[in-house]
Amino acid sequence: MATVSYKGATRRYPGTTRNAVDKLDLEIGDGEFLVLVGPSGCGKSTSLRMLAGLEDVDEGAILIEGKDVTNLPPKDRDIAMVFQNYALYPHMTVYENMAFALKLRKTSKDEIDRRVKEAAKLLQLEEYLSRKPKALSGGQRQRVAMGRAIVREPQVFLMDEPLSNLDAKLRVQTRSQIASLQKNLGITTVYVTHDQVEAMTMGHRVAVMLDGVLQQVDTPRNLYDSPANVFVAGFIGSPAMNIKTVTLGADGARFGSMLMPLTREQVTAAGDGKVTVGFRPEDTDLVAPSEGGLPIVVDLVEELGSDAYVYGHADVNGEQERFTVRTDGRSAPSLGDTVYVKPRGAHHHVFHAETGVRIA
Amino acid sequence: MRHGKYRFVAGFLALPVLLYVFYVWVPFGYSFYFSLTRYRGTDVPPVFVGLDNFTTLFTDTPEFWKALTHNGVILLIMPLVTIVIALIFAFFLNVGGKAKGGVTSGVRGSKFYRLVFFFPQLLALPIVAVLFQSIYRPDDSGLINGALNKLGLPKIGFLIDTNIALLSIIAVMVWQAVGFYVVLFSAGMSSIPKEIYEAADLDGASRWTMFYKVTLPLLWDNIQVGWVYLGIAAFDVFALVDVLSVNRGGPSFSTTVLSMEVVNKIGAGNYGMASAMGVMLFFCTLTFAAISLRVTKRESIEY
Numbered sequence: 001m002a003t004v005s006y007k008g009a010t011r012r013y014p015g016t017t018r019n020a021v022d023k024l025d026l027e028i029g030d031g032e033f034l035v036l037v038g039p040s041g042c043g044k045s046t047s048l049r050m051l052a053g054l055e056d057v058d059e060g061a062i063l064i065e066g067k068d069v070t071n072l073p074p075k076d077r078d079i080a081m082v083f084q085n086y087a088l089y090p091h092m093t094v095y096e097n098m099a100f101a102l103k104l105r106k107t108s109k110d111e112i113d114r115r116v117k118e119a120a121k122l123l124q125l126e127e128y129l130s131r132k133p134k135a136l137s138g139g140q141r142q143r144v145a146m147g148r149a150i151v152r153e154p155q156v157f158l159m160d161e162p163l164s165n166l167d168a169k170l171r172v173q174t175r176s177q178i179a180s181l182q183k184n185l186g187i188t189t190v191y192v193t194h195d196q197v198e199a200m201t202m203g204h205r206v207a208v209m210l211d212g213v214l215q216q217v218d219t220p221r222n223l224y225d226s227p228a229n230v231f232v233a234g235f236i237g238s239p240a241m242n243i244k245t246v247t248l249g250a251d252g253a254r255f256g257s258m259l260m261p262l263t264r265e266q267v268t269a270a271g272d273g274k275v276t277v278g279f280r281p282e283d284t285d286l287v288a289p290s291e292g293g294l295p296i297v298v299d300l301v302e303e304l305g306s307d308a309y310v311y312g313h314a315d316v317n318g319e320q321e322r323f324t325v326r327t328d329g330r331s332a333p334s335l336g337d338t339v340y341v342k343p344r345g346a347h348h349h350v351f352h353a354e355t356g357v358r359i360a
Numbered sequence: 361m362r363h364g365k366y367r368f369v370a371g372f373l374a375l376p377v378l379l380y381v382f383y384v385w386v387p388f389g390y391s392f393y394f395s396l397t398r399y400r401g402t403d404v405p406p407v408f409v410g411l412d413n414f415t416t417l418f419t420d421t422p423e424f425w426k427a428l429t430h431n432g433v434i435l436l437i438m439p440l441v442t443i444v445i446a447l448i449f450a451f452f453l454n455v456g457g458k459a460k461g462g463v464t465s466g467v468r469g470s471k472f473y474r475l476v477f478f479f480p481q482l483l484a485l486p487i488v489a490v491l492f493q494s495i496y497r498p499d500d501s502g503l504i505n506g507a508l509n510k511l512g513l514p515k516i517g518f519l520i521d522t523n524i525a526l527l528s529i530i531a532v533m534v535w536q537a538v539g540f541y542v543v544l545f546s547a548g549m550s551s552i553p554k555e556i557y558e559a560a561d562l563d564g565a566s567r568w569t570m571f572y573k574v575t576l577p578l579l580w581d582n583i584q585v586g587w588v589y590l591g592i593a594a595f596d597v598f599a600l601v602d603v604l605s606v607n608r609g610g611p612s613f614s615t616t617v618l619s620m621e622v623v624n625k626i627g628a629g630n631y632g633m634a635s636a637m638g639v640m641l642f643f644c645t646l647t648f649a650a651i652s653l654r655v656t657k658r659e660s661i662e663y
Binding site for chain 2: 084091
């Protein structure tokens with residue numbers, strides 16, 4: 001158990017102009033479950049590997065429990081990692097896989113046995129201890145990889161997309177298992193994923209990255225409710241938020257015939273002419289034509305049973321813009337219909353048209 | 361349809377099988393037959409003598425036992441030394457580099473070394489033998505002895521000293537074979553996922569532990585194949601011994617091997633004895649291959 005701090009940590013691959021990870025500043029509390037999320041190539045895995053010591057830190061520092069580990073080799077950092085492809089030792093049994101690290105530290109036989117058995121029980125691997133990895137299913141291998149990390153009782157757990165090789169159902173199941181396991185063990189965990197649902201459901205806090213730059217770190221709730229910029233707004237939430245850059249009027253943003261009211265402060269902060277406004281598909285209502293909604297021609301309806309997602313386009317200030325709306329599954333419109341969409345209450349998000357930064 | 365498929369396959373196989381039978385099995389059959397006869401290779405037909413040749417071989421042919429012992433010594437030393445050296449080189453070429461960050465990088469210039477190590481493999485064995493004749497030459501004109509002389513050290517009779525002549529020849533075999541096995545093991549090592557090395561690194565494995573506990577077991581299939589190849593090569597050292605050794609297997613039979621003795625017996629016009637030795641060589645090689653495949657058998661590795 002320990003705290004982890006990235007202090008301006010930077011990784012630059014030779015021969016590239018842009019930093020893979022650029023001046024990352026991040027404080028992770030003792031026992032916290034922090035998720036690094038972002039599209040592929042955003043530097044989340046690199047950040048994790050820097051913490052593991054598998055990747056050099058070109059600038060800045062990384063501290064574990066206040067101790068500078070920037071130049072320590074991986075084995076001296078007291079961390080355990082679960083790899084995407086699990087990286088189990090194929091020539092060792094499940095038991096040997098889990099015992100390997102302990103054996104290398106000259107832990108007594110009894111102690112190794114106790115800890116491996118304990119982890120195996122926790123992960124329901126008891127009956128597989130004498131098997132080789134190739135005789136296990138994907139989910140079982142994943143649990144062995146977890147077990148190998150657990151028996152170490154490390155200061156920090158690192159997980160690099162540990163669920164991406166599982167099928168959808170098993171992934172959901174394992175997701176909650178990992179989250180509750182982490183809660184029980186109370187070990188500081190850094191978890192990398194590209195799946196925002198995983199990030200939102202598992203993390204105490206979520207760090208969103210793009211192009212090597214940290215965009216926002218916050219609780220899942222806050223990320224959803226007040227995204228710091230346009231990228232986070234579009235990345236978090238599924239289907240993605242409707243984000244449009246439109247003409248700014250004196251009292252709000254003009255979506256063609258519809259006016260999205262903004263406060264005086266927001267109008268002032270947005271500057272001149274343009275403003276970026278976003279509203280989530282789930283924060284909209286389909287209304288009668290007389291209620292002043294935005295008229296949208298339906299292109300596609302996705303029926304999910306309880307809900308339906310309506311994809312359509314509208315003419316906004318002379319441009320064809322696409323919109324997504326969530327509606328009740330039982331009263332979904334048909335293809336080609338024109339529906340009137342009205343964002344609900346004050347759930348819309350306002351961003352600066354140039355910088356993309358949130359305007360409160 | 362099914363019938364037609366077999367005819368189709370048989371059509372492709374017929375010619376190779378025919379060639380194989382004619383050029384491999386028929387000579388084998390003849391050897392077995394000649395080994396039971398007295399035959400001088402002239403127009404006098406072979407005379408059937410039963411197992412007489414084998415009796416003579418076992419009881420009254422000291423050079424046969426010497427040759428067999430030498431093959432045995434080569435079999436014990438050469439594959440082991442070759443594989444150990446090749447493994448060490450391959451490890452340095454692939455994962456022996458800088459410890460931090462990229463765990464799997466080789467030492468600096470590893471591509472160049474890989475090429476250089478492979479050079480001896482490109483030379484034909486008799487050429488290697490001729491090359492080493494001048495390296496091993498016992499007087500000042502020898503590459504090694506010339507250097508030793510300049511340093512004021514005593515000369516070494518690599519090929520004329522009965523105590524070290526065989527070892528000198530084994531050294532040449534190792535020198536010639538290592539390159540190929542470096543490449544073989546390198547290929548094996550590069551197919552090991554780098555995450556496994558990273559996991560071992562995080563688990564606290566040192567360089568040596570990583571080699572011993574991870575690389576070696578995962579390369580076992582390759583090592584096994586190498587062992588069998590080299591073992592079989594140990595039964596056929598003819599080209600090297602023929603060209604390199606003094607008096608074809610000398611001095612005083614100190615470097616002779618079975619294949620050399622077979623040729624010597626043919627030279628002496630004793631085809632029956634030569635064939636009997638050939639048959640012994642056949643069984644030795646077969647036994648070795650069978651035993652080594654059985655002993656080193658392990659379940660295959662999947663990543």
